[in-house]
Amino acid sequence: MSARLGAGGSGEVYRATDLRIGRPVALKVFTLEDATPADVRRYAAEARVLAGLSHPGLVALYDVGADIDPRLGPVAFLAMELVEGATLRDTIAAGPLPPVVTAEVGHQLAQALAHAHAAGVVHRDIKPSNVLVAQLDGAPVVMDQPVLTVVLADFGIATHSRRGAAGGGATTSSGTASYHSPEQALGREVGPPSDVFSLGLVLLECRTGARTYPGAPLASSLARLLGPVPVPPDLGPEWVELLTAMTASEPEERPTASAVAAALSALRA
16 A cells, blocks of 8 residues: 545545556555444445446446555455546535536436446435546547546445335435435435435536535534525526426435436536
8 A cells, every 4th residue: 555545434545556467546445453343244335336336437346355454453445446636526626617517527427326326226425525536637628628537436335225216225314414415314215316416416516616505514404404405597597407406305306317417418518
């Protein structure tokens, strides 16, 4: 292991090299010394989720295993695709994204979510810091804007939903409060529509440059239960219509990830 890249879910992520084939990887390390049985089950669950998914918009899993680290003691690890670049959070911090760039980013993420949802997986923690943005060097340009390539990461709290259920899934409010769906904020069952709601908040933040529900977790969760998500009308009627639908208070009123991808494909054109 070399540089620490950050923390995700319940583990720390480092830049490393697969010595067998010389490939750079992102190594997510879980310390086992004080791990509870629930922790171990969570680590194993993330590995199973990633192993069952294969899509260019989702971080790829290369290997899993366990070892003894001289500094950390016994550890489990996930060797994953290394995406060189920043996060969407870093990108937004430089200012709002143009409509065509936001549409392209959202289209890629919606397609990735559609793949995960078809496999029965709900991410439950869609937020800008979990979206990796590849380096812009050599990126194609559309309408004078660089086309960002993004990858969705950190399936540490993902869960399998009941296939076909609009709201079926886990009954936990895990995730980041600023991007919770109403059902997450209330601790109710979450399914694919919850990811669509969170993606709607991410896209709204891309367009405005500001988080819709900042502040402490309790205040942030309460704010979205008191009224509809505020979508500025100056974003344009097509964006207002889509973002309002994605952030509808009732899960069954939201479009599917596939429908969102189709709508964003039209917007990026």
